[in-house]
Amino acid sequence: MLGGAAVHFALAASFFDEVSVVGPVGEDFDEHHLEAMRSRGVLVHDVERVAGGETFFWRGEYGWDLNSRKTLETRLGVFEGFQPKLSERSRGSEVLFLANIQPALQLQVREQLPDARFVALDSMNLWIDIARDELVEAIQSVDCLILNDAELRQLTGKPNLVSAAREILSWGPPTPPAPSVIGAEQNRAEGRRGPSVIVAKQGEYGAALVTNDGFFALPAYPLETVIDPTGAGDTFAGGFVGYIAAHAEEELSDELLRRAMAHGTALASFNVEQFGTERIERLTGEEISARVQELSEITRFIGAPLARLRG
Amino acid sequence: MLGGAAVHFALAASFFDEVSVVGPVGEDFDEHHLEAMRSRGVLVHDVERVAGGETFFWRGEYGWDLNSRKTLETRLGVFEGFQPKLSERSRGSEVLFLANIQPALQLQVREQLPDARFVALDSMNLWIDIARDELVEAIQSVDCLILNDAELRQLTGKPNLVSAAREILSWGPPTPPAPSVIGAEQNRAEGRRGPSVIVAKQGEYGAALVTNDGFFALPAYPLETVIDPTGAGDTFAGGFVGYIAAHAEEELSDELLRRAMAHGTALASFNVEQFGTERIERLTGEEISARVQELSEITRFIGAPLARLRG
Numbered sequence: 100m101l102g103g104a105a106v107h108f109a110l111a112a113s114f115f116d117e118v119s120v121v122g123p124v125g126e127d128f129d130e131h132h133l134e135a136m137r138s139r140g141v142l143v144h145d146v147e148r149v150a151g152g153e154t155f156f157w158r159g160e161y162g163w164d165l166n167s168r169k170t171l172e173t174r175l176g177v178f179e180g181f182q183p184k185l186s187e188r189s190r191g192s193e194v195l196f197l198a199n200i201q202p203a204l205q206l207q208v209r210e211q212l213p214d215a216r217f218v219a220l221d222s223m224n225l226w227i228d229i230a231r232d233e234l235v236e237a238i239q240s241v242d243c244l245i246l247n248d249a250e251l252r253q254l255t256g257k258p259n260l261v262s263a264a265r266e267i268l269s270w271g272p273p274t275p276p277a278p279s280v281i282g283a284e285q286n287r288a289e290g291r292r293g294p295s296v297i298v299a300k301q302g303e304y305g306a307a308l309v310t311n312d313g314f315f316a317l318p319a320y321p322l323e324t325v326i327d328p329t330g331a332g333d334t335f336a337g338g339f340v341g342y343i344a345a346h347a348e349e350e351l352s353d354e355l356l357r358r359a360m361a362h363g364t365a366l367a368s369f370n371v372e373q374f375g376t377e378r379i380e381r382l383t384g385e386e387i388s389a390r391v392q393e394l395s396e397i398t399r400f401i402g403a404p405l406a407r408l409r410g
Numbered sequence: 411m412l413g414g415a416a417v418h419f420a421l422a423a424s425f426f427d428e429v430s431v432v433g434p435v436g437e438d439f440d441e442h443h444l445e446a447m448r449s450r451g452v453l454v455h456d457v458e459r460v461a462g463g464e465t466f467f468w469r470g471e472y473g474w475d476l477n478s479r480k481t482l483e484t485r486l487g488v489f490e491g492f493q494p495k496l497s498e499r500s501r502g503s504e505v506l507f508l509a510n511i512q513p514a515l516q517l518q519v520r521e522q523l524p525d526a527r528f529v530a531l532d533s534m535n536l537w538i539d540i541a542r543d544e545l546v547e548a549i550q551s552v553d554c555l556i557l558n559d560a561e562l563r564q565l566t567g568k569p570n571l572v573s574a575a576r577e578i579l580s581w582g583p584p585t586p587p588a589p590s591v592i593g594a595e596q597n598r599a600e601g602r603r604g605p606s607v608i609v610a611k612q613g614e615y616g617a618a619l620v621t622n623d624g625f626f627a628l629p630a631y632p633l634e635t636v637i638d639p640t641g642a643g644d645t646f647a648g649g650f651v652g653y654i655a656a657h658a659e660e661e662l663s664d665e666l667l668r669r670a671m672a673h674g675t676a677l678a679s680f681n682v683e684q685f686g687t688e689r690i691e692r693l694t695g696e697e698i699s700a701r702v703q704e705l706s707e708i709t710r711f712i713g714a715p716l717a718r719l720r721g
Contacts (some may be wrong), residue, residue: 113720115720116720140426140720163569164560164563164569164570168592177588181535197700252475258475259475259633259634259635260614260632261634262634262635265634287491302615303571304612304615305629307629307632313712314632314708314709315709316629316708317629317709317711318616318618321572321618321627322570323570323572324570324573334425354711354712357710358712359710360711361711384579384720387719388719395711395712396624397624397627398628398709399710400628400629400665400668400671400672401665408695409425409426409427409451410425
């Protein structure tokens, strides 16, 4: 069924801002899949249909508790030999998300938007294994890295999540300014690069945010029935990056990033309620806001002073 | 070095209330270990020294990222054939924690405190494997079950945490009242038993709380250096149950349970900073309160309304 990182991301982000998707599909790609995106206002003019090509295909199997996933089949199809060429309209975007694919392709897209104000990147263990140098180069060209926590550990060789994130933050500017969209722009102007925002995806446990200013963690929204975790990470990224894009006039403070995390978490929780993109396609803004409110409620406690502390 | 569930629990709980430890030690047990507990006000008159016996001993190995643990050696020692006999003073306790051990032993202790107002129980996969019926009986005799999330799944056969917790809640009273200390007492008076509070320990991801009234989750406190996770779960339980004991006059509301979770989480985070009980032995109440405050800060976000929700 319809899936793929860019699709999940675009549908989620479409609740917050105008999204333009870049990527190839094959001759087999059904027109009504494009319609699913168009009907949420997603621009698909940079979706390249490759004559005679076959659309990327993935098939996998989840473990009993959905915490482990085994890939059964991956067919790169039209992604082999793909040369992204962005339209002028897409090149004018202020915010860019580089979904998981070969780091070389991510860099090719990144180079076509040198002036983007906020760039985020997702990746996976495969590229750490077989293309680490290119991946590090790609990461050093962005403002925000979104990765599974185990992959952050693998990438840095640091067993501790906070240490791993700090290691990647150190790949950035030597004296990092307070992370802000403005700051990121300045870094690039001064030839300084590298992420100032690290998001660790933790599957059913939620997600954590590490910046030079602090740490934030949010549990996943508790669901009694999870149908299909496929695309949850990209849907999270769509909510997270989309929220930031919609608030581009605000300083990129930890406070803004935390709200973005909450919206990403809410979007991801809807995604897993049904197969593929079924749930997000019929989602409403009211449902998102209500779930963000619920997330706020299930994480709130009052740090009341201790009446009887002994010692 | 000094360890064991009861020791970690007692030291943590000693910050909140008077704690009396019940359990056997061997002739090899060093007097200065008892002193470590005494100096935190822990009552050790129910620690039974078995002539010629050998103290329980555990040795294990942690994986690279400390998320997996392999037991290398367990010597039950004096726990084999142990018959707990509580002093009159201990039998008068209002709050009871049954640390992880054979469920039959937990039941023997439980039966000696029939009027306890709040009883919590911890266990592990071993007892689910080899003594499930006894374990279920023990769980049905308590108000609160504290278990690793994977063990909650194993115990119930339900792959989803929320479903697993709800399953165990359903082992309790048929029409569960709002969970309160008073309520629990009433349940027993009416012959209704079973937990109304489920705590899922999630290791480095924190802990979640499920009651009939709601759900709460709290991440672990982020540490850049974790030295020794041994006893973190029992230290958590000590902070959690200790906090409840210190507020026994309050209704056992979700709000109180959430504050207890925060204190358990704070205590556990100190425990892993050094080996064994080193850190907790020199911990202060001020440090605990400061960390609870920090936990409140790293989980807070503002559910601001969305200015630009599209759809």
